[in-house]
Amino acid sequence: MFSNKERTHYLQTMHEELYDLVIIGGGITGVGVALDAVTRGLKVALVEMQDFAEGTSSRSTKLVHGGLRYLKQAQVKEVAELGRERAIVYENAPHVTTPLWMLLPFYEGGTFQKTTTALGLTVYDLLAGVKRSERRTMLSKEDVLTRVPMLREQGLLGGGMYVEYRTDDARLTIEVAKAAAERGAKLINYAKAVRIDERNVAFTSVYVQDTLHGNEYQLKAKSVVNAAGPWVDEVRQLVEPVEGKHLVLTKGVHIVVSHDAFPLDQPVYFDNADGRMIFAIPREGKVYIGTTDTFYEEAAERVQATDEDVMYLLQAVAYMFPSVGLTKDQIESTWAGVRPLVHKEGKDPSEISRKDEIWHTGQRVITIAGGKLTGYRKMAQSVVDEVVKSMHLTAGKCITKHLPLSGGDLNGSKFFEQYVDTWTKRGVTHGFTEEESEALVRWYGTNVAQVMSYEHETSDLPAPLYASLRYSIDYEMAATPVDFFVRRRGMIYFDIASVERYASAVMDVMAEQLSYSDEERSRYTQQLEQAIAEAKVYE
Structure with missing residues (x-):
């Protein structure tokens, strides 16, 4: 089991071992490094100061993006690599990636x-190695307006259709983390690296504070990877002063409205009045719009949507869909995140390269920053290559290119729909409706049998939600209701009404399963109330 029920045991075990590699940071980059390293035979531990994916990796546009916009900047190599990696993610995890025709x-x-x-x-199709069935098609003006009658007609010449892959970014991160844990890596959330000591000639000590219970543990490592995302420079400061190369943060904001308010059925990627590209994407009875791109100089953990951010996106919708008339009071939820980019003097936010960079910090710490969700696997491969080479470790070759993630054990995406049909019917025998069963198997893939095995023990929660909750506690390291609602199920963005309706019942189950104290229950209740308030700030 991959559960916080075993938290103390995990940390005590990690305290006693010598690891080939300790990773700081549990976003997509860090868990990707953990999976690559453990499958090469390295002994691996990972610590994350918040929940897995709590930073940038749960706050993106939720696309395994092929990088089309980089053609505008003549970044041909990046387009080719992102396109190839996008296909790999889809084959290894078809349950968390869905092909989406974009206009x-x-x-x-x-x-x-x-x-x-x-x-x-x-060129994009060729560079990205797009399969024949998903290659672009061109549309006339009339065809475009047939698909999206709400589009601005003045000046419209036509359009192109191409395929993107929609995902749930936090879900993808969790599945990578589980895949690493299933293969022997030790990953723990709510464990903050507070000191790094490189004075011992045999190993580096990473001192970690359990932020849930307050105890401190020493992890011994032959090498350390700093994959802390927006907090990379803070971790670097535990080793040496931050000089020269450093991070700059840019903020991206998304808003969510109901399909009734914005009846869009065709995803659109459009050119805003200022030249910035914006997505409008239907999902689960909602439409989400984003993203902004502005410099951000405050604390990364406090990032929120502002009036300026929201008005920018509303104006973008008004510019491209003039008949819709969206207003602030129609916004159901928002999310905001920061992109950790390597500083380039004189560059505007949208001009700074998203390319990842790797460099050495101190004697045994390797830092990685930048990069995109889509390229996480290739980034991890590069990091582990550097760790093995520079630290003289013995390791096998990278095998993640054809390695299914947790829930993706299907021998490729072509079998996924058949698997969905099979388990949609089987789910009925477990007491779920066909609609509920299909939703569960599409969310959990080949882990759905374990999810459906939980007997429904409370009338206060719908059976699928109860099963998801119990599975997230036992197999996905969920420690708090916010972990569950935000990063295990994504409900706070796309079904916030259900979050409010079932908040108390979810708290009851988690309190029982994880033996919350009265103080913990009170604290986690306040956290959830704050998360709801932040998401609904424009209600």
Whole structure:
């Protein structure tokens, strides 16, 4: 089991061992490094000061993005690599990646024109190795308006259709973490690295504070990877002063509205009035719009949507969909995150490269920063290659290119729909409706049998929600209701009404299963209330 029920045991065991590699940071980059390293035969531990994916890795546009926009910046290599990695993510985890036909309209005077769009999408297909069934198609103005009648008609010339892959970013991170844990890596959330001591010639000591219970533990490592995302520079300061190369944070904000308020059925990637590209994507009876891109200089853990951010996105919708008339009071939820980018003097936020960079910090600490969700696997491979080379460790070759993630044991995406059909029928024998069963198998993939095995023990929660909750406690390291509602199920963004309805019942189950004290129950209740308030700040 991968559960906080075993928390003290995990930390005591980690305290007693000598690891080949200790990773600081439990976002997509850190867990990707853990999976790559453990499958090469290295002894691996990972610590995350918050919950897994609590930072940038749960606050993206929720796309395994092929990097089309980088063609505008002539970043050909990046487009090719992201396209290849996107296909790998889909094959290894079809339950958390869904092909999505995206419409790219082009207008007179816009960034994309008919000829350049056709050429750009063709080049994109070739560079990214897009399968034949998902290669671009070009549409006339009339075809575009048939698909999306709400689009601004003035100046419209036509459009292009290409495939993106929708995901749940936190879900993907959790499945990578579980895959690493299933293969022997020790990963623990709510464990903050507070000191790093490199004075011992045989190993580096990483001192970790259990932020749930207050105890401190020493982890001994032959090498350390700093994959702390927005907090990379803070971890570097535990080793040496931050000089020269450093992070700059940019903020991205998304808003969510109901499909009734914005009846969009076709995902659209459009050129805003200021030239920035914006997504509008239907999902689960909602439509989400994003993202902004502005410099951010405050504490990364306090990032929130502001009036300025929200008005920018509302104005973008008004510019491209003039008949919709979205207003602030129609916003159901928001999320905001920061991108940790390596500083480039004189660059605007959208111009700073998202490319990852790796460098050495101190004697045995390797730092990685930048990069994108889509490229996590390749980034991890590069990091572990550097660790093995520079620290003279014995390790096998990278095998993650064809390694299914947790829930993805299907021998490829082509078998996923067949698996869904099978378990949709089986779910009925477990007491779920066909609709409930299908939703569970699409969310959990080949782990759905374990999810469905939980007998429904409370009438206060719907059976699928109860099963999800128990599974998240026992197999996904969920420690608090916020962990569950935000990063295990994503409900706080796309079904916030159910979060409010079932908050008390979820708290009851978690309190019983994880033996909360009265103080913990009170603290976690306040955390959830705060998370709801932040998401609903524009209600």
